[in-house]
Amino acid sequence: MNPLSAFISLDDTQKEALGIQYTPQEIHDQVDLWTSSVERVFQYRQRLIELFESLSGKKKSVIYLAGAGTSEFVGYCLQGIFRQSFPVPVQVVSTGKLVTHPFEYFAHTNPLMISFARSGDSPESWGAYEIASQFSDSICHLVITCNKEGGLARRARHDPNSLVIDLDEKTNDRGLAMTASFSNMVIAGQACSQIYSPDEYTQKLPQLVVAGRKVLAMAPEVVKKIAESDFQRAIFLGSGSHFGTAIESHLKLQELTSGQIMCGYNTFLDVRHGPKAVIDKHTLVVAFLASDPYVRRYEAELLKEIRQQELGKMTILVGEGLDDEISRYGDEMIDIKSDSQAALPDSLTPPVYVMIGQLLGLFKSLHLGFKPDSPSKTGVIHRVVQGVKVYDPKIFKEKGIFQEIKG
16 A cells, blocks of 8 residues: 555544645545546536637737636646647736736736636635726636635626636645645646647546556655655756646645745756755755657756756656656656557646645655644644735725725
8 A cells, every 4th residue: 555545544533633634635536536627617618719719809818827826836837738729928927916916917908817716715816806807897707716615706606707617626625735626727727728629638638647546556655755855955847837837846845844845946947047056965856857858858958967966865757758868867756657658748747747746745744743734833824815905906096095805
């Protein structure tokens, strides 16, 4: 039995004592929800086509991929595939930036705002929706959420310019860290990007599911061993869509260890421009490798440089088809490639690869004595962000008054 399954098999009393009533199960079950997430998107295919086609008739159209925290990072996994699919600019933006600087985003644009939200109850999530609707009469909204009863979903459901896609309620993680919610929102976003060619995407989905289950079967034992080593910081590297994988993975490890393990992220090329200084003898390096041979050449050269300079405590390679040439640069390898099928496109594999970051956060949290379901012993971080007031920017600009937009 692998370590993840072993934790899931504990009785309720043992799970409660360790603080793992939810997180291990949510990591384990997420792949089984991917097909449902795609089906929920494609049942709105005609409405989605209308939404995306409405952009073609407007000047200065733009697609914003918006979210708070981990939900923002969903956008970084998707912006490449969206840019390939739609002939308009695509930009990832945090809902926090939309709340504080709405004039920068809505003054001269005709946006389709795609909001990703686990609960939809974070003040920035519904606040950004309200402010965006104030600023642009022509704005359209697409909300992808794991909580059909959340504040964001309730607001958007009554707006004729909005479409709300609710994912299975099991994606609404009960643990602090977003795991199943993240991968399923990425999967739903991928399906949205392929709305003109759904058959092509659904043909690849079974292979994606198989790869995800392979990771859950083979990776826990390797990752647990890594988590029990004495690294003190970590850096996650990824190119293209896997830049989003790297960002999300850095947060999973950092928040599940309550900040005791400080983490960074970057692309393979950009890390040389200063951030490489973080890689010392106590640093874990996690490399999410592209299957595209052109991209992997750049990644391999950076990994070779790290090895030659004797940087880092340990390097983990995650990818499809880790041959002898690339494996010489890693201390541990997690190869998800099927021997019988071609490699999946890099634009589709973030939901698979990100589970390595989730597992690393889970096992390191337990190794350090934290409770993964609620790792913040001081209550600094919460499942739903608290304490944020959202103010009406137009009223402030006109009258200098801070008028709160109520949730």
